[in-house]
Structures are given as structure tokens and as C-alpha cells.
Amino acid sequence: MILTVTLNPSIDISYNLSTFQLDNTNRVTEVRKTAGGKGLNVSRVANELGKDVVATGFLGGKLGEEITEQLYATGIKSNFLVIQEKTRNCIAILHEGMQTEILEKGPTISTDEANQFLKHFDALSEEANVISMSGSLPNGLPDDYYTFLIERANQKNKKIILDSSGSSLMAVLQNKHRPSVIKPNINELSDILGYKLSEDNDSLKSALSTQIFDGIEWIIVFLGANGAFAKHHSSYYRIDIPNISVINPVGSGDSTVAGIAAALDNQLDDISLLKQAMTCGMLNTMESITGHIDLKNFNNLFNQVIVTKY
Incomplete structure (x- = not known):
């Protein structure tokens, strides 16, 4: 079973407008309201991959x-x-090829609720093979709250994927309790290391060899249309992807996480894991619905992903 953790979910409301007029009335004919949050996108795609998800x-x-x-x-x-x-x-206004977002701050979690969730998580994680933790922390939780969850999951020898950024990710990287997988993009990796990184293999290999990443089994750095670069233990990989027609890139990172989670649950080899991760991310970009993939196109794209050991 795959357990997905979304600590700050939302109802995502999407308004599709041909033009957006400030300080005026905008009438919407197309509205989509979806259970939102990065972890819920992971849940949907992992479910579409045939996995048992909670x-x-x-x-x-x-x-x-x-x-x-x-x-x-x-x-x-x-x-x-x-x-x-x-x-x-959380509201997204899609207009003239752009996306304007209005995001509510969400609830404040009390100390009692934060402590209750730790026990709640302990019970749920017993049955999980893979645990995916995604997204921002709600108000009231300390920056290092993910480290508490990771420590508990590590005690049960679970595979843990962490998809966060900013202070919550840095808190984990500065802690001895390590996730199995992190997936920063090139800008997030640059922020972690404090300098602008180039995308060439030597630079990325050197970056992922930095001590701050010691003890993390998988580090997968996403490079947008240029694919990805990954480190698994002491092995390094460059992943190249085909050109595709992008309809909606939102949620592609979450779909990638779902692909990783399903691969870990199925104990796939390195190359198959990386190909599946990238395929799920690409499939999401080809759909108008966030957190959704069409498996009819899976094998075709999977076979076009090239993984080279570096």
C-alpha cells in the first residue's frame, strides 16, 4: 500500500476565461472544483497506476x-x-495563456492536533510499503514537522518520498532522519546549495555528492524539457525525454512522484523507476485535468525515455 500525506490540502477551483478584466465583472462558463494539494494529485495518479492508496x-x-x-x-x-x-x-484563473492564482492561507493546526496526527500517522504507516509526503506545511506546524514523520517511518523501515521545498526541505536536510527520495528541480537545488547550478552532468554530479545529501538513497533533479539527472546510492544517471505537446503542466511533478512511489512499491530496477517517473510526469502534462494520466499512451512514452548511466 502507498500512503500519501497532504498536510495542507484544498479545494482547487479553476476558472477558465478568454480574457480577465481587472476591476470589472468576469463571467465564467467553465468551472472545475477538485480535491487539491500535491499529495492528492499523487494519490490519483498512483490509483490510476493500479496501486492501493490511502x-x-x-x-x-x-x-x-x-x-x-x-x-x-x-x-x-x-x-x-x-x-x-x-x-x-485555492483559486486559479486561466486567461490569455496565463494563470493567476489566489491562494488562501488555510487553517492553523493546534499543538494538540499536531501531536494527534503523529499517532494517527503511526497507525496508518504500519500497513504502508511506501509513504509519500508532499507540499507545504499549514500554519501552526514547525518547519521541521516532516522530520518527525520521517523519523517514525524510518523506525518501521518504510520507503519515504519527500516532495517539499524551502524551509521544510532544509529542515529535513539538516536533520539525521533521512527520506529515501527527494526530487528538487534545478532551481530548488541551487537554492539548497546557495549558488546557481548549470545543467551539465559534471556540475550536477558534484552537486549531488555534497555532504548535505548523505544518507538519501535517491536524489532526482528535474530539468524541465531537458529531462532529469539522478543519483541512486553511488550511481548517477542522465535521463532524456522526447518532445511532447504540453496542455497543462500543473501537477506533473506530483504525477512523477506517483510514478516513483509505484516503482518503489513494485521494487523496479533503477532504469525502470526513472523511466516510469518521467513517463507519468509527461502523461500528466498532456491532459487538461491536473493529477491525471492516460495509460493508453504509457508504453509509447516509456520506450522513448532514455536513461544513461553516467
Whole structure:
């Protein structure tokens, strides 16, 4: 089973407009409301890959209930901790080839709720083979909250994927409790190391050999249309991907995480894991719906991903 952790979920509302007029009335004919948050995108794609998935995190109020109902309707099991404050909305206005976002800050988690979730997580993680932790931390949680979850999962010898950035990722990198996989993009990797990185193999190999990454089994650096560069233990790989027609890139990183989680659960070899990860990310970009892949195109794209040991 794959356990996905989304600590700051939302209802994602998408408004599609031909033009967006400031300080005026904008009438919307196409509205999409989706259970949102990076971990829930992971849940959906892992479920589409045929994996048994349980989604967890914090939920509150009517919007929290709506998220649970949406997951249930798509066959995804969930077991969230119900909190006092309400789950947030996040609004995306799609207009003239651009995307304007309005993001609510979301609930504040109390100390008691934060401690309750640790016990809640302990119980759920018993049955998991792979645990995926994604996204930002809600207000009230300390920057190092992921380290508490990672420590507990490590005690049970679980495979852990962490997809976060900024202070929550740095807190983990500065802690002795290590996830199995992290997946920064090139800009996030540059921020971690404090200098601008180039995308050539030698520079990336040197960067991933830095002491701050010691003890992390997989580091996969995403390079957008240029593919990725990865380190697994002492092996390094360059991953090249084909040119594709991109419809919606939002959620492609989460779909990639789902591909990694499913590969770890299936104990795939290095090359197959990397090819599956990149294939899932590409498939998501080819769909208008965030956190969705069409498996009919899987084998075709999978066979076009080139992994070279460096």
C-alpha cells in the first residue's frame, strides 16, 4: 500500500476565461472544483497506476468533507485527521495563456492536533510499503514537522518520498532522519546549495555528492524539457525525454512522484523507476485535468525515455 500525506490540502477551483478584466465583472462558463494539494494529485495518479492508496493529512469543515467525498468517488481510500479550523480554497484563473492564482492561507493546526496526527500517522504507516509526503506545511506546524514523520517511518523501515521545498526541505536536510527520495528541480537545488547550478552532468554530479545529501538513497533533479539527472546510492544517471505537446503542466511533478512511489512499491530496477517517473510526469502534462494520466499512451512514452548511466 502507498500512503500519501497532504498536510495542507484544498479545494482547487479553476476558472477558465478568454480574457480577465481587472476591476470589472468576469463571467465564467467553465468551472472545475477538485480535491487539491500535491499529495492528492499523487494519490490519483498512483490509483490510476493500479496501486492501493490511502490518503491522509488534515481536513476540516465542509470543504474537508467534499475532499473525502471526491476521493471516495474515485476509489481512493482516505483517513484524515479532522481538525477544528476549515480546509482552504485555492483559486486559479486561466486567461490569455496565463494563470493567476489566489491562494488562501488555510487553517492553523493546534499543538494538540499536531501531536494527534503523529499517532494517527503511526497507525496508518504500519500497513504502508511506501509513504509519500508532499507540499507545504499549514500554519501552526514547525518547519521541521516532516522530520518527525520521517523519523517514525524510518523506525518501521518504510520507503519515504519527500516532495517539499524551502524551509521544510532544509529542515529535513539538516536533520539525521533521512527520506529515501527527494526530487528538487534545478532551481530548488541551487537554492539548497546557495549558488546557481548549470545543467551539465559534471556540475550536477558534484552537486549531488555534497555532504548535505548523505544518507538519501535517491536524489532526482528535474530539468524541465531537458529531462532529469539522478543519483541512486553511488550511481548517477542522465535521463532524456522526447518532445511532447504540453496542455497543462500543473501537477506533473506530483504525477512523477506517483510514478516513483509505484516503482518503489513494485521494487523496479533503477532504469525502470526513472523511466516510469518521467513517463507519468509527461502523461500528466498532456491532459487538461491536473493529477491525471492516460495509460493508453504509457508504453509509447516509456520506450522513448532514455536513461544513461553516467
